[in-house]
Amino acid sequence: MKMYEQIDHERNERRLFLKHAVQSTALLNSQSLTELDKTLLEKTIEIQELNIEKAKTDKNTIYLFLVFALFLILGVSVFSFYLFKTRQYFKYHARTDYLTGVFNRRFLFEEGERALNDMRLKNVKVSILLFDIDNFKSINDTKGHYAGDLAIKLVVEKCQENLPKNSIIGRLGGDEFLVILKNKDQNSARKIAEKIRMDIHQAYLAEIDPVALSVSIGVICCQEQKNLDEAIADADHLLYQAKEKGRNVVVTR
16 A cells, blocks of 8 residues: 555656656746847847948948039039130130230131132122221320320221121231121222221320321222232222322222
């Protein structure tokens, strides 16, 4: 009897041990799972933080790239504008007279030849005015070269005020100027020349001393001339006649 009781007691002890062992194992497993979940959560948070930092870095990189691109575009634009203005500056000074701002001799001849070629191709009238300032040497000698420069600029100003928009005016040299009138016959060109002569004759160099100004003008309508040189030579002959007639005169052929 005692032997059975002993066996039952040992059996109960084993059952109790197994129960405690299972409970302990379950508790340990539960704690391990909790620690594992906690670790996993921490790693997930670290990954999210890294992703956020990467996103910020990418955003900053894009921002810096955009800023760099903007400055690059701005720099190219400024440089292109500088090149354009420089080109315009040299182009302007390559074809204009430094004192008066009208065409210089070289560009004047280029434009004159184009006008004569258009005259032949399109069968249109082209007239030229060749003029200089009367007694210009006397102005320079008595009033000085500054007064002479003022006289030249004033004559050009008065001339431009009476020219049609499509006219070409240039300085041949010194106080001598050439005007090319497109689509103007000799009669129309003479009227323009007379208006220029009268306006200049009524002008004075008040900045220095009252100095009377006048010009002599030779006018031709280009027809038989082969080039601009021949046309200028013919107009120069008429200008010489104007000087012989007492100056301040318009002479046509």
